[in-house]
Amino acid sequence: MYDYEDEEEDIFGTPPAVSSSVPSIDFEKELNQDQFSAVTAPDCPALVLAGAGSGKTRTLTYRVAYLLSKGVSPEAILLLTFTNKASKQMLSRVEELTGIASQRFLGGTFHHVGGQVLRLFGDSISLPRNFTILDDGDSDSLLNEIIRDLDPDFFKTKENPKAKPIKGIISFARNIMTDVNQVAKGRYPGNADLLSKIENFASFYQKIKLQRGLADYDDLLVYWLEILENNDEAATYYQNRFSHVLVDEYQDVNCLQAKIVDKIAYKHQIMAVGDDAQCIYTWRGADLDQILSFPDRHPGTKIFKIETNYRSSPEILKLANDILKSRATEGSFSKELKPSRPHQDLPLVVPTMDAYQQADFVLSKVQSLYDSGVHYDDIAILYRAHFHAMELQVELSRRGVPFVITSGMRFFEQAHVKDLVAQLRFVANPKDLTAFFRFACLLPKVGEKTAAKIIGIAEKYTLSGQCSLIEALESKEVWAKVPKDAKEDWKELVETLKNIAILTATASPAQVVEGAIGGWYQDYLRSTYENWPRREEDLESLIDFATKYENLAEMLSQLVL
Helix, strand or coil: CEECCCCHHHHCCCCCCCCCCCCCCCHHHHCCHHHHHHHCCCCCCEEEEECCCCCHHHHHHHHHHHHHHCCCCHHHEEEEECCHHHHHHHHHHHHHHHCCCHHHCEEEEHHHHHHHHHHHHHHHHCCCCCCEECCHHHHHHHHHHHHHHHCCCHHHCCCCCCHHHHHHHHHHHHHCCCCHHHHHHHHCCCCHHHHHHHHHHHHHHHHHHHHHCEECHHHHHHHHHHHHHHCHHHHHHHHHHCCEEEECCHHHCCHHHHHHHHHHCCCCCEEEEECHHHCCCHHHCCCCHHHHCHHHHCCCCEEEEECEECCCCHHHHHHHHHHHHCCCHHHCCCCCCEECCCCCCCCCCCCCCCHHHHHHHHHHHHHHHHHCCCCHHHCCCCCCCHHHHHHHHHHHHHCCCCCCCCCCCCHHHCHHHHHHHHHHHHHHCCCCHHHHHHHHCCCCCCCHHHHHHHHHHHHHHHHHCCCCHHHHCCCHHHHHHCCHHHHHHHHHHHHHHHHHHHHHHHCCHHHHHHHHHCCHHHHHHHHHCCCHHHHHHHHHHHHHHHCCCCCHHHHHHHHHC
8 A cells, every 4th residue: 555645736725826837838840730730729628639650749849839838837737647747748848849847737547647636635535634545456356355254164165256357247247337336237148146245345345445444446536426425625727727628539438537527627728638549448448428428518619630640651651541531431530541651551451360470570570670780679570469479489489589678578478377377297207396386375374384384295115105196186185284274265276286187198289288277276266356358368478379289398399498
């Protein structure tokens, strides 16, 4: 947990006039015509549709500078972004352009600004001003504690989800402003008892947080809106405080965030910047209808389109424009990206038989570029999900080509992949205790000490020579050492290990991997992770990977190399 830092000079007091003159900026020279029109827009609701690579950040930055040049106080400008990095970059650039300190603006993520609002008005909803914000790990732990107190046997039933997926349901419901029961019903249809329990857990989770003076990330938004809707003093203060509200990446706002913005900008003193063609976060609550209905909610909206692209070649933009034209006109804004870069080769669509042929083709292009004098650090390979890049990563490593994963971890370093591979490693080599400890410690109440005692007893049991180490794991002696809460999982885990061992001796590596995926770990994955479908996709891609090898040992060696 961490305490939110107050920056009272940013949020309290009547906005003073700009005390220092803003250096003269030739906005028309610095911007293209589309950007200039948006930056110098009159004081009316404005929706800026900024296509990919069109200089959206530059436009928003210069808009702030333009407002300052017209005498608007920096304290009267609210800048809402989706990352602190984006906010800091914009305000830092504004400071360079105008000489006005970035600390004078109220800018940051929705959660950052919401936290500051609660410091001032939180007591009106029974949240003390010295409340503590829970990070993801802390909120998981608190919900876990509450569930165990309310229903001590809940986690003993393997079909029941762990605390993290339940918190994901609660969070999603709050962000899309619907009942927890509705979201839970979509995840666990037909299980009325579980749905009732989740609803009860959510209610107590909220109650306990308030009692203890705690707030999770969602509370920063939910309570912010509650204050604006029910506290006239707070609503009036912020509505009068900000003469200009600027929102970045508006296509990714959810209905909760949109309501907050609309409440503050009730005089329609708002400029929203986004692109309806780039809404990719619907899985976490982003609501495309918010940008599409913006003109309806803010009468008199002036729409600006920034269509000059500085990133891609004309050939790529033609392909992108053709895709955009195929969208339903009633569910989108029309726009056409215009090139600024010179012509290059046509983009290629290359059909391949499988992922390995695809990896071979991509690597041959990389090698061709490298041989022609292009440095490796000037080459990028893009893909949608990590499991799509598994074969590429293997081939890059095998050929000794240096590479860096810029988002997330390398495929085989992901926790769920290592968990499954650990089971395969242990079956292939029962002396690999590192592998045993990895998956054994996933069971309830099993730590390294307990796991060490269990494997020690099993090893002694095998001294008679009557059974293998895996078979010894289901002996009465071992069973007696398994914690009560872990016994059901232990039984399934041992069955899975035995099945893997049988398949290793009789089937192909691909069948071995498939058997491991369908065993104990599948239930563990689905009950532990909110995003288990994506993780399961990762694991299933290992089946294709395994088809390249004649035996399990060879495949496992390749994973390390």
